[in-house]
Amino acid sequence: AQSVAQPEDQVNVAEGNPLTVKCTYSVSGNPYLFWYVQYPNRGLQFLLKYITGDNLVKGSYGFEAEFNKSQTSFHLKKPSALVSDSALYFCAVRPGHSGNTGKLIFGQGTTLQVKP
Amino acid sequence: DVKVTQSSRYLVKRTGEKVFLECVQDMDHENMFWYRQDPGLGLRLIYFSYDVKMKEKGDIPEGYSVSREKKERFSLILESASTNQTSMYLCASSLGGADGANVLTFGAGSRLTVL
Numbered sequence: 001a002q003s004v005a006q007p008e009d010q011v012n013v014a015e016g017n018p019l020t021v022k023c024t025y026s027v028s029g030n031p032y033l034f035w036y037v038q039y040p041n042r043g044l045q046f047l048l049k050y051i052t053g054d055n056l057v058k059g060s061y062g063f064e065a066e067f068n069k070s071q072t073s074f075h076l077k078k079p080s081a082l083v084s085d086s087a088l089y090f091c092a093v094r095p096g097h098s099g100n101t102g103k104l105i106f107g108q109g110t111t112l113q114v115k116p
Numbered sequence: 117d118v119k120v121t122q123s124s125r126y127l128v129k130r131t132g133e134k135v136f137l138e139c140v141q142d143m144d145h146e147n148m149f150w151y152r153q154d155p156g157l158g159l160r161l162i163y164f165s166y167d168v169k170m171k172e173k174g175d176i177p178e179g180y181s182v183s184r185e186k187k188e189r190f191s192l193i194l195e196s197a198s199t200n201q202t203s204m205y206l207c208a209s210s211l212g213g214a215d216g217a218n219v220l221t222f223g224a225g226s227r228l229t230v231l
Binding site: 041042090092102 | 120161220221
Protein backbone atom coordinates (compact mmCIF):
# COMPACT_ATOMS: atom_id res chain seq x y z
CA ALA A 1 0.00 0.00 0.00
CA GLN A 2 1.17 3.51 -0.75
CA SER A 3 1.71 5.58 2.36
CA VAL A 4 3.48 8.42 4.11
CA ALA A 5 4.83 8.26 7.66
CA GLN A 6 5.82 11.07 9.99
CA PRO A 7 7.36 9.22 12.93
CA GLU A 8 7.27 12.10 15.40
CA ASP A 9 4.02 13.51 16.75
CA GLN A 10 5.87 16.53 18.12
CA VAL A 11 9.27 18.15 17.66
CA ASN A 12 10.58 20.68 20.19
CA VAL A 13 13.46 23.01 19.38
CA ALA A 14 14.89 26.20 20.82
CA GLU A 15 14.72 29.36 18.76
CA GLY A 16 17.86 29.77 16.69
CA ASN A 17 18.62 26.06 16.60
CA PRO A 18 18.30 23.95 13.44
CA LEU A 19 15.14 21.90 13.05
CA THR A 20 14.27 18.69 11.24
CA VAL A 21 10.82 17.22 10.72
CA LYS A 22 11.01 13.68 9.41
CA CYS A 23 9.01 12.02 6.62
CA THR A 24 9.30 8.65 4.95
CA TYR A 25 7.19 7.32 2.12
CA SER A 26 6.23 4.16 0.33
CA VAL A 27 4.99 4.64 -3.22
CA SER A 28 5.36 2.91 -6.54
CA GLY A 29 7.09 4.69 -9.36
CA ASN A 30 8.76 8.06 -9.04
CA PRO A 31 7.34 10.01 -6.13
CA TYR A 32 6.18 13.58 -6.11
CA LEU A 33 6.66 14.85 -2.55
CA PHE A 34 5.23 17.87 -0.81
CA TRP A 35 5.33 19.68 2.53
CA TYR A 36 2.41 21.75 3.81
CA VAL A 37 2.11 23.79 7.01
CA GLN A 38 -0.98 24.58 9.06
CA TYR A 39 -0.89 27.53 11.41
CA PRO A 40 -3.50 27.65 14.22
CA ASN A 41 -7.03 28.19 12.91
CA ARG A 42 -5.77 28.42 9.32
CA GLY A 43 -5.95 26.19 6.29
CA LEU A 44 -2.95 24.30 4.98
CA GLN A 45 -0.34 26.26 3.07
CA PHE A 46 2.14 24.90 0.57
CA LEU A 47 5.82 25.03 1.61
CA LEU A 48 7.77 23.14 -1.05
CA LYS A 49 7.77 20.17 -3.38
CA TYR A 50 10.13 17.71 -5.03
CA ILE A 51 9.30 16.51 -8.53
CA THR A 52 12.65 15.80 -10.15
CA GLY A 53 16.18 17.15 -10.35
CA ASP A 54 18.26 18.44 -7.44
CA ASN A 55 17.63 16.43 -4.29
CA LEU A 56 17.68 19.55 -2.12
CA VAL A 57 14.67 21.76 -2.67
CA LYS A 58 14.10 25.17 -1.14
CA GLY A 59 10.74 26.58 -0.22
CA SER A 60 8.91 29.31 1.63
CA TYR A 61 9.99 30.90 4.92
CA GLY A 62 13.56 29.54 4.70
CA PHE A 63 12.56 25.88 4.75
CA GLU A 64 14.22 23.22 2.65
CA ALA A 65 13.87 19.48 2.23
CA GLU A 66 16.14 16.73 1.02
CA PHE A 67 14.91 13.89 -1.14
CA ASN A 68 16.74 10.65 -0.38
CA LYS A 69 15.71 7.88 -2.72
CA SER A 70 17.67 5.09 -1.05
CA GLN A 71 16.14 5.87 2.35
CA THR A 72 12.74 6.82 0.86
CA SER A 73 12.77 9.97 2.95
CA PHE A 74 11.93 13.63 2.46
CA HIS A 75 12.88 15.40 5.70
CA LEU A 76 12.02 19.06 6.20
CA LYS A 77 14.78 21.28 7.55
CA LYS A 78 15.54 24.83 8.55
CA PRO A 79 18.94 26.09 9.69
CA SER A 80 17.61 28.45 12.36
CA ALA A 81 14.14 28.05 13.87
CA LEU A 82 11.83 30.94 14.71
CA VAL A 83 9.06 30.98 17.31
CA SER A 84 6.71 31.84 14.44
CA ASP A 85 7.56 28.50 12.80
CA SER A 86 5.50 26.76 15.49
CA ALA A 87 2.74 24.98 13.58
CA LEU A 88 1.50 21.61 12.34
CA TYR A 89 3.48 20.21 9.40
CA PHE A 90 2.26 17.65 6.90
CA CYS A 91 4.25 15.61 4.43
CA ALA A 92 2.36 14.37 1.36
CA VAL A 93 3.06 12.15 -1.64
CA ARG A 94 1.41 11.82 -5.00
CA PRO A 95 0.51 8.16 -5.48
CA GLY A 96 1.82 6.41 -8.55
CA HIS A 97 -0.50 6.16 -11.53
CA SER A 98 -2.81 8.94 -10.36
CA GLY A 99 -2.45 10.83 -13.61
CA ASN A 100 -3.30 14.51 -13.56
CA THR A 101 -5.74 14.41 -10.69
CA GLY A 102 -3.31 15.84 -8.16
CA LYS A 103 -4.55 13.44 -5.53
CA LEU A 104 -2.21 13.32 -2.52
CA ILE A 105 -1.68 10.98 0.41
CA PHE A 106 -0.87 12.87 3.62
CA GLY A 107 1.09 11.85 6.68
CA GLN A 108 -0.39 12.15 10.15
CA GLY A 109 1.27 15.48 10.84
CA THR A 110 4.03 16.67 13.17
CA THR A 111 3.58 19.54 15.60
CA LEU A 112 6.63 21.78 15.71
CA GLN A 113 7.08 23.77 18.90
CA VAL A 114 9.81 26.41 18.89
CA LYS A 115 10.57 27.85 22.33
CA PRO A 116 12.12 31.28 22.86
CA ASP B 117 -5.36 36.70 -4.19
CA VAL B 118 -6.54 33.22 -5.13
CA LYS B 119 -9.01 31.66 -2.81
CA VAL B 120 -10.83 28.55 -1.78
CA THR B 121 -13.82 29.54 0.29
CA GLN B 122 -15.71 27.20 2.57
CA SER B 123 -19.09 28.59 3.42
CA SER B 124 -19.24 27.54 7.06
CA ARG B 125 -16.37 27.63 9.56
CA TYR B 126 -18.32 26.01 12.38
CA LEU B 127 -21.41 23.83 12.29
CA VAL B 128 -23.29 21.93 14.97
CA LYS B 129 -25.77 19.31 13.76
CA ARG B 130 -27.79 16.52 15.28
CA THR B 131 -27.50 12.82 14.49
CA GLY B 132 -29.52 11.95 11.41
CA GLU B 133 -29.56 15.44 9.94
CA LYS B 134 -28.56 16.05 6.34
CA VAL B 135 -25.50 18.29 6.14
CA PHE B 136 -24.17 20.29 3.21
CA LEU B 137 -20.64 21.65 3.15
CA GLU B 138 -19.99 24.06 0.32
CA CYS B 139 -16.70 24.98 -1.28
CA VAL B 140 -16.04 27.56 -3.99
CA GLN B 141 -12.77 28.36 -5.75
CA ASP B 142 -12.05 31.34 -7.95
CA MET B 143 -8.94 30.03 -9.70
CA ASP B 144 -10.58 28.10 -12.56
CA HIS B 145 -9.01 24.90 -11.21
CA GLU B 146 -9.99 21.57 -12.72
CA ASN B 147 -9.41 19.46 -9.62
CA MET B 148 -11.25 19.76 -6.33
CA PHE B 149 -10.94 17.66 -3.19
CA TRP B 150 -12.59 17.03 0.14
CA TYR B 151 -10.36 15.88 2.98
CA ARG B 152 -11.14 15.10 6.56
CA GLN B 153 -8.62 16.06 9.26
CA ASP B 154 -8.50 14.22 12.59
CA PRO B 155 -5.75 14.41 15.25
CA GLY B 156 -3.18 11.68 14.81
CA LEU B 157 -4.68 10.57 11.50
CA GLY B 158 -3.64 13.48 9.32
CA LEU B 159 -5.71 14.25 6.25
CA ARG B 160 -7.77 11.53 4.65
CA LEU B 161 -9.30 11.92 1.20
CA ILE B 162 -13.08 11.55 1.06
CA TYR B 163 -13.85 12.38 -2.57
CA PHE B 164 -12.29 14.27 -5.42
CA SER B 165 -13.38 15.64 -8.76
CA TYR B 166 -11.26 16.29 -11.83
CA ASP B 167 -13.99 17.86 -13.96
CA VAL B 168 -17.55 19.12 -13.78
CA LYS B 169 -19.97 16.30 -12.95
CA MET B 170 -17.02 13.90 -12.50
CA LYS B 171 -16.22 12.43 -9.12
CA GLU B 172 -14.13 9.66 -7.68
CA LYS B 173 -14.06 8.03 -4.28
CA GLY B 174 -11.13 8.66 -2.04
CA ASP B 175 -10.01 6.55 0.87
CA ILE B 176 -13.01 7.07 3.18
CA PRO B 177 -16.14 7.77 1.09
CA GLU B 178 -18.60 5.84 3.26
CA GLY B 179 -21.36 8.05 4.60
CA TYR B 180 -20.57 10.90 2.21
CA SER B 181 -21.54 12.01 -1.27
CA VAL B 182 -20.47 14.96 -3.43
CA SER B 183 -21.79 17.19 -6.15
CA ARG B 184 -19.98 19.24 -8.76
CA GLU B 185 -22.46 20.93 -11.08
CA LYS B 186 -20.21 23.90 -11.82
CA LYS B 187 -16.45 24.07 -12.17
CA GLU B 188 -15.98 26.44 -9.26
CA ARG B 189 -18.19 24.66 -6.71
CA PHE B 190 -17.73 21.31 -4.98
CA SER B 191 -20.20 20.26 -2.30
CA LEU B 192 -19.84 17.56 0.33
CA ILE B 193 -23.06 15.97 1.57
CA LEU B 194 -23.61 13.92 4.69
CA GLU B 195 -26.93 12.22 4.02
CA SER B 196 -27.50 11.26 7.66
CA ALA B 197 -24.91 12.70 10.00
CA SER B 198 -23.44 10.49 12.69
CA THR B 199 -21.28 11.32 15.70
CA ASN B 200 -18.24 9.67 14.12
CA GLN B 201 -18.39 12.30 11.38
CA THR B 202 -17.49 15.00 13.88
CA SER B 203 -14.32 16.39 12.35
CA MET B 204 -12.56 19.19 10.49
CA TYR B 205 -13.35 19.14 6.79
CA LEU B 206 -10.92 20.71 4.34
CA CYS B 207 -11.66 21.58 0.74
CA ALA B 208 -8.82 22.03 -1.75
CA SER B 209 -8.37 22.68 -5.44
CA SER B 210 -5.57 22.44 -8.00
CA LEU B 211 -4.91 22.88 -11.67
CA GLY B 212 -5.10 19.77 -13.79
CA GLY B 213 -2.26 18.57 -15.96
CA ALA B 214 1.44 18.58 -15.03
CA ASP B 215 1.07 14.91 -14.16
CA GLY B 216 -0.32 15.77 -10.75
CA ALA B 217 2.54 18.02 -9.72
CA ASN B 218 0.38 21.08 -9.21
CA VAL B 219 0.02 22.47 -5.73
CA LEU B 220 -3.20 22.16 -3.75
CA THR B 221 -4.77 25.36 -2.43
CA PHE B 222 -6.80 24.76 0.71
CA GLY B 223 -9.76 26.49 2.27
CA ALA B 224 -9.78 27.48 5.93
CA GLY B 225 -11.78 24.43 6.92
CA SER B 226 -15.23 23.63 8.30
CA ARG B 227 -15.39 22.22 11.80
CA LEU B 228 -18.45 19.99 12.11
CA THR B 229 -19.78 18.73 15.42
CA VAL B 230 -22.51 16.08 15.34
CA LEU B 231 -24.41 15.68 18.60
